[in-house]
Amino acid sequence: MRSADLDRVRSLPLFSVMSDELFKTVTSGAFLQKFPAGTTLLTEGDAVDFLYVLLDGGVELGATWNDKETTLAVLRPVSTFILAAVVLEADALMSAQTIERSDILMLSGEALRRAMKEDTALACAVAQELSGCYRGLVRAIKNQKLRGGLERLANYLITQKVRQGGGETFTLPHEKRLLASVLGMTPENLSRAFAAIADYGVVINGPQVTIARPAVLERLAKPDPLIDNHTLPTTAPIGKAQRERWPTAQTRSPS
Amino acid sequence: MRSADLDRVRSLPLFSVMSDELFKTVTSGAFLQKFPAGTTLLTEGDAVDFLYVLLDGGVELGATWNDKETTLAVLRPVSTFILAAVVLEADALMSAQTIERSDILMLSGEALRRAMKEDTALACAVAQELSGCYRGLVRAIKNQKLRGGLERLANYLITQKVRQGGGETFTLPHEKRLLASVLGMTPENLSRAFAAIADYGVVINGPQVTIARPAVLERLAKPDPLIDNHTLPTTAPIGKAQRERWPTAQTRSPS
DNA sequence: CGGCGAATTGACGGACGTCAACTGCTGTGG
């Protein structure tokens, strides 16, 4: 494993508190693996033996029931995942799948649990990380149960705008079909929601989104600091630059 | 505070691992308060200074947005709540309100955070508790995003049946309007769902529910161990016995 | 006895899922 990668892991809040010695112990039995897009890392119900750390690329956390599927989160580097299952030595409740070519570090869950028992600072850091994840899910449930589809989309767009620097135009970070799943709707319905949100000053051009009248959109979205997290959940620089090219001004076809 | 109450707290997984000395420190600055039904303990957005422990009664955790309200969980003794906010020293994301006369122990958050730093076993126990809460929320989101209202109700009934001993008839633990909020629907819609679920062998008689043909109901519900937790989240004996009396057989009025 | 809130029921409309057809881009192989 490259030492640059090790440094990135070390800089996560989870690991920055550990002693050098313990860090070496925990990472000694670790793999760094590169996966192509679309690889299933973990299926819900699987026993979990590793703590995963996404160093590069992207990962979708999803779940299934009765032939329906939904996305619970999309992770960007640097993020850890399935920490809760590792702590409890339990089966995974979510599936994990790469959405791009990804570099993923796999740390022994057993080693992590042992390290927690020996290092109070680490155990506290784990508790804090889990608290943050928990609160992220509380926000997600509130978003899901309290808002309608159009409102969820509007707030998603505002969050993206802020996270990407606040410029009036930005780029959707994923495929729209994945976004639909994150927002809890069908791709068709998302398409209609994009069409409807044009009335609120939002111009869609492929993956490019321009918020022409932020005040109007905000009146629809009613963003709320107790639901929308406009700062990133972990130390996570947004993924690589998106493609810039896109067929020129493809506004709505004049019917 | 009565020593019997202290013992109940001590028996929680969170506190059973602490040394006597540390336990005394943490509980020394604690209040035991009795609240009437309907008391708001905490409003979303409030700063959180205490870890709450529900010793008797019931508490609803809810959230609000844009004049809509929803229930995220209903707690029964013995349960702790808002642990995550205490760990992070953050504002509450949920409101908490008693639904019955309740005994609630309030522990200094500051003292708990200090104790975590000194006692690895406690910090690990906190991490485990938080992991359990996190996984509970993952289940809740899956339930919400993957199932329709009728399916959520069917699974709720099966869960209640199991938790109350598996007999063919049991008692709803709360008001129906609260249940509706937990299940993410309106009271009117829940009423219709109860009417519709009669086709699957479920007989409703006030708060009494009889599942006449479990196999039929299960074919509708398709319960899943990765969503439905048929065992209780914490060491939580179900609340006191419900009223038994109810006006005799109030089946559907013969139109 | 009277008022209040929970629960139910009906009527209606809107939001959302499903099915199907169509477009345009992309990668593949003849």
Add this chain to the structure above:
DNA sequence: CCACAGCAGTTGACGTCCGTCAATTCGCCG
């Protein structure tokens, strides 16, 4: 180099689920 298949995205038609409004019943409590 082009033909083709495959997939993302869009659009329309339609049906279902669910929320809203209103009226009614019933038990509870003052």
